[in-house]
Amino acid sequence: MTWSEERVTTETVLWLKGKGWEVLAVHPPDGQGPFVVFRKPIRNRNERSSYHPDVVAIRPDPKFGLRVLIVESKGVESDLSSDIEKIEELANDNFALRWIVFKLRRVEGFGLSGFDYEGMTGIPVSDLPIQFLFAASGPVAKYRTFKIRDFDAEEIIFEDV
């Protein structure tokens, strides 16, 4: 039976938690999410001026302190191509990528996980500790890894039983 996008998102969150990711934000299908990433305005394109990732998660990273995972999900595998295009665009938008790190900047005194934003300004954008995950459901469970720009990307298809 075909899964809804909401169910895929929920399963993804559980899967990520099992792999040690701390989930910070989940964007409901028709609602507002707390984690908004501004995008470079593109002239003559009638699109939202921001990215709203379905899930944002972090986990410790020995080099940068943290890694960020941006997740896009769809109910079925065949619908993922538009998400992949969207993330390819984001992965080539230096402002948006740096914005992600800025959003996760540590505010001293609160004990929250966060980046040393100022200390990371010398790091080239393509080396930022950001990675992507695409999730959907399909008749057969699948998993693959690939690259978008220089960033790690994964695709997971949950078996839609």
Next chain:
Amino acid sequence: MPKDFVIWRTGTAGQAKWLESFSSVLNGNVLHQKFERGGVGVPNSITAIFSLDYPDLVVATIDGTPLISIEITDQQPFGTNGQQRMARCWLAAYNEVPVAYVLPLEGYQIEEVAGPNLPSLMSEPNEERRNFLTCAASLPGVGFRTGTRLWNQGFRTENELLDPDNWEQMGLSESATKKLEDFAARHVTHSTPFSHIDRIPTRYFLTDVEGKTLKAYIRPVAEATALLLEAFEKMNERSPSEVFNRVPELKFLFRSNGVVHLMESKLHPELNFQNLPPEPGESRVSRPGTVKDDLELFMQFVDESCLGSRGSTGGAARYASDDGYFDESLLESVVRPLDGPVKLHELGSRDYSISRSHLCDSFEGDALLGETLSYEHFHVLSVTCNVERGLGDPYSGMLATRDLVFCRENFSSIDARKTGLVLNVIFGGLAAARHTFLEKKLRQVSRARIIGADSLDLTDLIKTVAENFRIEEIPKDIRLHLLLCDFIVISRKKGRTWSQQVIRGLPNLVRTGLLKEDCVMLRSMHI
């Protein structure tokens, strides 16, 4: 097991679940139902409470008596966004149903800096000067230029800027000193009766992101918030109506502009990761007279409303000018008085007040005689429109807000006002010839149901529509306009000249005896 209550929602399922989870009365004793107009089994009273606009949540008895209408948002009132929801609140109060609005009253903002001064600080080599000027730039009443002067006079530290003993010596104007004093009391020393959010440390004020300089600042309580809170004061005279503050936190400054989201609830893990208000009891206590935070007070208000004991906040101070949360002059600054007759098509998009005689003289022609202008003063909301955009949101809510704040005496009738309400629409550009507001749209709607609609003059048509249509059958982009305005003035530019149409709304028709208060349209709003 049978349930006693229903949550009717147009908001998210998560909001309804959040409400149920933390309400002692609703928990385990409520059905969840998405509201759909015309849906099977929707009681008439529920259709009525959703008839002007769609509340996020309405809690009702199982047989359909609305008990409380609820709005939840994480947007601070700014511009028109907070008022946009007021038509639905208005209708609940009109029906004596308690109303609750959960939102942040002040907030953190991050935006790109305009102008060269602040970006130049990013490359200032003298660290002490950079820190001092950045702090000065971040303080209301001081700013970059004054900061530069003070640096040249020998001031060096943030503590010097924030020390009241120095303010006279700093040579600030009276108004600048007041701004700095208010800011320090609210956000630095926290010495005001209501609690306010923490000041952003100077080191986080400016940030460079890929060549753009961003600034993080506190957007304080301003006119938009004052209008919203004052509207709730007026509704509260009719029915318990309360605003509940979602207090932003500095620790989430960058992640979500300070908005706190429920990220981890041990009590209700099924709510985790959703964009919802946090657990009651987890936020800073916001108002004097209570030890409870506003979300605890909200749940108390919900529970009491559901139990029929009317919602209350147990004596906690209200966010009203009388209680000192905002200065009443904020409301005065919204309205510009007009001291004589005006060319209505020359007004800008804002609020005005005008006397009856000056308004009468501002109307062209003699279509409207003095006896229809039955108030001594009128409030004018003026809107300029050059494109074919709909005039539904945010104007519906803006009109409801103005009705409450500036016009309404009480809710005994639709025209029970101390001041009349005028919507002044100015169409230029493409809109002048093409925009269907209001007559064309109304004729489109009425044609299918009223035989000979096209032959009726507009006043007779409005009267006939009010006698035959339910309010929700009127499109939203003319609905509140007809319902709440005494007059709708429409100016259209034709070449170099302007035409003016003056339309009488329902309050005027009721007040002058042309329409009865028990007509179908006005009755349809009753639960």
